[in-house]
Amino acid sequence: xxxxxxxxxxxxxxxxxxxxxxxxxxxxxxxxxxxxxxxxxxxxxxxxxxxxxxxxxxxxxxxxxxxxxxxxxxxxxxxxxxxxxxxxxxxxxxxxxxxxxxxxxxxxxxxxxxxxxxxxxxxxxxxxxxxxxxxxxxxxxxxxxxxxxxxxxxxxxxxx
Amino acid sequence: xxxxxxxxxxxxxxxxxxxxxxxxxxxxxxxxxxxxxxxxxxxxxxxxxxxxxxxxxxxxxxxxxxxxxxxxxxxxxxxxxxxxxxxxxxxxxxxxxxxxxxxxxxxxxxxxxxxxxxxxxxxxxxxxxxxxxxxxxxxxxxxxxxxxxxxxxxxxxxxxxxxxxxxxxxxxxxxxxxxxxxxxxxxxxxxxxxxxxxxxxxxxxxxxxxxxxxxxxxxxxxxxxxxxxxxxxxxxxxxxxxxxxxxxxxxxxxxxxxxxxxxxxxxxxxxxxxxxxxxxxxxxxxxxxxxxxxxxxxxxxxxxxxxxxxxxxxxxxxxxxxxxxxxxxxxxxxxxxxxxxxxxxxxxxxxxxxxxxxxxxxxxxxxxxxxxxxxxxxxxxxxxxxxxxxxxxxxxxxxxxxxxxxxxxxxxxxxxxxxxxxxxxxxxxxxxxxxxxxxxxxxxxxxxxxxxxxxxxxxxxxxxxxxxxxxxxxxxxxxxxxxxxxxxxxxxxxxxxxxxxxxxxxxxxxxxxxxxxxxxxxxxxxxxxxxxxxxxxxxxxxxxxxxxxxxxxxxxxxxxxxxxxxxxxxxxxxxxxxxxxxxxxxxxxxxxxxxxxxxxxxxxxxxxxxxxxxxxxxxxxxxxxxxxxxxxxxxxxxxxxxxxxxxxxxxxxxxxxxxxxxxxxxxxxxxxxxxxxxxxxxxxxxxxxxxxxxxxxxxxxxxxxxxxxxxxxxxxxxxxxxxxxxxxxxxxxxxxxxxxxxxxxxxxxxxxxxxxxxxxxxxxxxxxxxxxxxxxxxxxxxxxxxxxx
Numbered sequence: 001x002x003x004x005x006x007x008x009x010x011x012x013x014x015x016x017x018x019x020x021x022x023x024x025x026x027x028x029x030x031x032x033x034x035x036x037x038x039x040x041x042x043x044x045x046x047x048x049x050x051x052x053x054x055x056x057x058x059x060x061x062x063x064x065x066x067x068x069x070x071x072x073x074x075x076x077x078x079x080x081x082x083x084x085x086x087x088x089x090x091x092x093x094x095x096x097x098x099x100x101x102x103x104x105x106x107x108x109x110x111x112x113x114x115x116x117x118x119x120x121x122x123x124x125x126x127x128x129x130x131x132x133x134x135x136x137x138x139x140x141x142x143x144x145x146x147x148x149x150x151x152x153x154x155x156x157x158x159x160x
Numbered sequence: 161x162x163x164x165x166x167x168x169x170x171x172x173x174x175x176x177x178x179x180x181x182x183x184x185x186x187x188x189x190x191x192x193x194x195x196x197x198x199x200x201x202x203x204x205x206x207x208x209x210x211x212x213x214x215x216x217x218x219x220x221x222x223x224x225x226x227x228x229x230x231x232x233x234x235x236x237x238x239x240x241x242x243x244x245x246x247x248x249x250x251x252x253x254x255x256x257x258x259x260x261x262x263x264x265x266x267x268x269x270x271x272x273x274x275x276x277x278x279x280x281x282x283x284x285x286x287x288x289x290x291x292x293x294x295x296x297x298x299x300x301x302x303x304x305x306x307x308x309x310x311x312x313x314x315x316x317x318x319x320x321x322x323x324x325x326x327x328x329x330x331x332x333x334x335x336x337x338x339x340x341x342x343x344x345x346x347x348x349x350x351x352x353x354x355x356x357x358x359x360x361x362x363x364x365x366x367x368x369x370x371x372x373x374x375x376x377x378x379x380x381x382x383x384x385x386x387x388x389x390x391x392x393x394x395x396x397x398x399x400x401x402x403x404x405x406x407x408x409x410x411x412x413x414x415x416x417x418x419x420x421x422x423x424x425x426x427x428x429x430x431x432x433x434x435x436x437x438x439x440x441x442x443x444x445x446x447x448x449x450x451x452x453x454x455x456x457x458x459x460x461x462x463x464x465x466x467x468x469x470x471x472x473x474x475x476x477x478x479x480x481x482x483x484x485x486x487x488x489x490x491x492x493x494x495x496x497x498x499x500x501x502x503x504x505x506x507x508x509x510x511x512x513x514x515x516x517x518x519x520x521x522x523x524x525x526x527x528x529x530x531x532x533x534x535x536x537x538x539x540x541x542x543x544x545x546x547x548x549x550x551x552x553x554x555x556x557x558x559x560x561x562x563x564x565x566x567x568x569x570x571x572x573x574x575x576x577x578x579x580x581x582x583x584x585x586x587x588x589x590x591x592x593x594x595x596x597x598x599x600x601x602x603x604x605x606x607x608x609x610x611x612x613x614x615x616x617x618x619x620x621x622x623x624x625x626x627x628x629x630x631x632x633x634x635x636x637x638x639x640x641x642x643x644x645x646x647x648x649x650x651x652x653x654x655x656x657x658x659x660x661x662x663x664x665x666x667x668x669x670x671x672x673x674x675x676x677x678x679x680x681x682x683x684x685x686x687x688x689x690x691x692x693x694x695x696x697x698x699x700x701x702x703x704x705x706x707x708x709x710x711x712x713x714x715x716x717x718x719x720x721x722x723x724x725x726x727x728x729x730x731x732x733x734x735x736x737x738x739x740x741x742x743x744x745x746x747x748x749x750x751x752x753x754x755x756x757x758x759x760x761x762x763x764x765x766x767x768x769x770x771x772x773x774x775x776x777x778x779x780x781x782x783x784x785x786x787x788x789x790x791x792x793x794x795x796x797x798x799x800x801x802x803x804x805x806x807x808x809x810x811x812x813x814x815x816x817x818x819x820x821x822x823x824x825x826x827x828x829x830x831x832x833x834x835x836x837x838x839x840x841x842x843x844x845x846x847x848x849x850x851x852x853x854x855x856x857x858x859x860x861x862x863x864x865x866x867x868x869x870x871x872x873x874x875x876x877x878x879x880x881x882x883x884x885x886x887x888x889x890x891x892x893x894x895x896x897x898x899x900x901x902x903x904x905x906x907x908x909x910x911x912x913x914x915x916x917x918x919x920x921x922x923x924x925x926x927x928x929x930x931x932x933x934x935x936x937x938x939x940x941x942x943x944x945x946x947x948x949x
Contacts, residue, residue, distance in 0.1 A: 018282070020282070028189075029191075033182070034182070034185075034186075034188075034189035035181070035182020035183065035184070036182070037186070037362075037363070037414075038188070038364075039362045039363065039364065039414075039447065040447035040869075040870050041446045041447045041448055041869075042447065042869050042870055042871050044869075044870035044871060045362060045447070045870060047362060074182065075180075075181065075182035076181065076182040076183075078180075078181065078182075079180075079181050085177065085180060085181070089180040089181065092176065092180055093172050093173065093176040093177070093180060094172065096172075096173070096835050096836070096838070096839045098176060098179055098180070099415075099669035099670070099671070099839060099840075099843060100361070100362065100363065100412075100413065100414045100415040100668055100669030101175070101176070101178075101179025101180075101184045101412065101414065101669070102184075102186065102361075102362040102363040102414030102415060103362045104179050104180060104184075105182050108180065123883075124879075126878070127877075127878040127879040127881075128878075128879050130877070130878040130879075131877050131878065131879055133878075134362065134870070134875050134877065135362070135878075136360055136361060136362050136415050136417070136843075136847075136875070137362075137415055137669045137839075137843045138839060138842060138843050138846070139842035139843045139844075139845055139846030139847075139876075139881055139884065139908075140846065140876075140877075140878040140881055141842045141881075141883055141884055142839055142842065143878070144878065144883075
């Protein structure tokens with residue numbers, strides 16, 4: 001089996017994977033990073049979004065061997081070094097942007113990618129950007145409010 | 161009262177931190193040492209006779225360690241239905257066996273007939289492909305009317321019919337209701353479909369079986385909303401494993417919405433395989449398998465009649481419903497279309513006559529069971545659609561017609577014509593609030609503005625009531641439930657003063673780890689962060705009945721309340737002993753015990769420590785320790801209610817519906833954490849709007865699920881939904897549970913579908929189109945067809 005080496009959340013990690021192993025499975029099974037979730041088998045749900053070389057990628061759409069040599073960032077690497085939540089994570093807690101938590105890692109990673117490209121998105125831009133991330137619990141309002149807040153903007157309708 | 165973080169405080173959720181940092185622990189995140197992996201062979205035909213299953217090639221595949229077929233489980237029990245429903249003629253419902261693996265016949269696409277266990281998941285999946293199954297495809301029946309009419313095509317040959325039961329509620333009211341409708345000045349009739357939904361919790365099901373040959377103990381780690389019921393079903397009905405030798409553990413659960421209430425055959429299979437192999441066995445559902453094998457929701461076809469006076473006074477509701485139960489009876493499948501549906505068919509109204517007939521029908525489709533709302537959305541949709549139609553026929557404003565028939569605040573407790581006793585509510589206050597928050601007076605101006613843009617604007621109104629806090633065991637026992645529906649909690653005050661609370665409810669997103677401590681902290685006057693909730697593991701918690709039916713806080717929270725009361729009582733004895741006074745002279749406030757009229761006092765923490773260092777205790781009157789358990793069985797259901805308004809814009813060129821506003825005014829009684837309650841309503845609204853506009857589990861006549869993936873099944877995305885206005889300030893306390901709570905988990909999914917459809921029909925009618933009804937999902941194609949005849 002091919003051996004791959006990636007820089008995951010700032011640390012070099014190696015693993016032997018089959019050619020057919022997708023990145024999401026490699027992160028979970030070979031590297032123990034179970035924060036990246038698998039919610040579907042058609043690349044629709046977005047629970048497995050990670051950053052590969054700084055770009056948001058659904059980790060189920062990429063073979064692990066394609067990520068050989070890449071910088072990969074996952075949900076486990078998002079908090080500050082002291083363990084405190086980063087501004088997006090904190091906004092999700094403050095604005096009740098999660099319930100069961102299963103879609104949350106993908107939502108956080110997508111939100112981070114959005115705000116990197118578009119630091120002050122409108123509500124419509126946020127909703128449009130999240131088209132590839134499905135949440136079944138929140139109705140998205142807490143998520144949208146959280147991303148607005150993380151970008152320094154106030155939400156259209158605050159949580160009561 | 162705890163100053164911060166007690167009842168009524170919008171405390172941020174403590175569980176969020178692990179979910180936000182990737183440290184949640186869901187079932188699939190567990191992989192015990194030496195785990196093997198399971199994959200299932202599932203039927204590709206909807207109805208088929210199994211001639212033979214040759215597993216010899218599969219067994220020789222690399223990495224394969226075992227192959228199972230239905231034959232291996234022929235001698236174990238079936239997965240039972242939890243409620244016995246009797247037909248109108250007194251005959252018990254038909255209960256064909258639901259085996260662990262299909263045996264003899266496959267009955268729906270996705271019905272598992274074999275399982276492969278291998279060293280890796282990929283090897284197991286490859287070996288499934290090598291199973292040679294000789295299955296004769298038979299004609300399938302997916303349409304309920306066809307299934308009842310055509311007994312040549314049977315889902316279960318041994319019962320000779322596709323009808324599970326023919327239920328009447330209340331049968332003694334039938335003649336009076338028929339007579340009232342016959343003589344009524346006005347009768348409005350509506351035929352409607354409550355569309356089949358696929359729950360689609362984002363976490364697919366997953367089960368891990370383990371067996372310890374040294375002790376004979378089994379362990380099942382699984383995605384469950386109620387681990388104790390799963391243990392009971394496996395132990396008492398399916399596999400005969402003694403309950404005390406089986407631990408069921410549901411760790412973090414990624415949503416459920418009903419679909420993870422039930423015991424599924426995959427759970428029994430991984431346990432049996434683990435014992436046989438003496439290794440852990442893990443199965444994780446793919447999303448495709450979830451579509452094919454999770455219990456679906458709704459799927460009713462209903463004819464409803466509303467009889468009324470010319471002035472709009474309601475005289476009678478009569479419904480005839482066909483309810484699809486799919487190919488097998490799932491655990492709550494017989495309760496959902498009956499006692500969670502028929503008993504609500506008086507709605508919020510003083511109607512004197514109600515009669516409900518429900519025929520449950522087997523079809524070659526996935527089992528159908530309780531999904532968020534479970535029977536109550538179906539009841540509300542039928543009622544609130546026919547009321548809207550009647551309003552138009554009678555020329556009465558839809559709000560005025562509802563108000564005219566509302567139960568009034570001075571009429572509680574109110575015995576409804578459908579057999580329930582509502583304890584509290586104020587529907588006029590909710591409607592008053594709705595008129596303001598939704599600015600109903602300003603609708604006409606907004607409609608004119610939409611018209612300028614070529615859009616048809618409509619306003620939909622709805623009132624709902626639901627029965628939650630499921631459920632009083634005495635009552636549901638009479639109604640056919642085979643289990644009690646109490647809940648349980650143990651409050652353990654540790655010697656150093658922090659507290660563990662073991663609860664029978666199990667959060668799958670509802671925030672129990674935050675909300676339950678708010679109740680205890682409020683009562684004990686301690687820091688909520690010193691209180692930890694323990695849930696989901698049958699080896700750690702008292703026997704509870706899990707989370708569904710908006711019951712966690714109303715039933716299990718009440719158990720927590722009662723157990724905490726016992727703690728206070730016991731701690732008062734200890735405090736009195738410490739202060740050398742009589743217990744009746746000791747007051748407990750803000751975390752301190754004090755002797756009345758003196759300055760003697762001890763803190764709760766000091767009492768906790770003393771409880772475990774019982775030097776000089778009067779042991780004949782005070783036992784050491786500070787730990788109490790309460791089992792709470794409610795006296796009645798709770799009755800949340802609400803009034804909703806929705807405004808839509810319809811594009812007459814395309815039929816596309818945009819939701820402009822959605823306002824939810826709900827009465828949930830006392831609110832412990834308003835942030836969590838608002839989130840529950842928002843999520844319910846999204847699922848209700850999904851049902852109304854987008855979602856549909858569609859089977860073709862051959863029993864193939866056409867909307868069987870997230871590419872085909874229209875899950876609501878962020879850009880499909882508006883911002884919601886959610887208001888729960890118009891509250892009337894529940895009168896019979898100690899916290900005064902009613903439950904909020906399902907309201908949004910119950911109240912919103914008729915609101916949306918009423919709004920779309922209103923838009924078309926105001927636009928001059930003669931449209932009475934459009935079935936859900938109200939897709940652009942259906943709206944366009946309605947506009948264009």
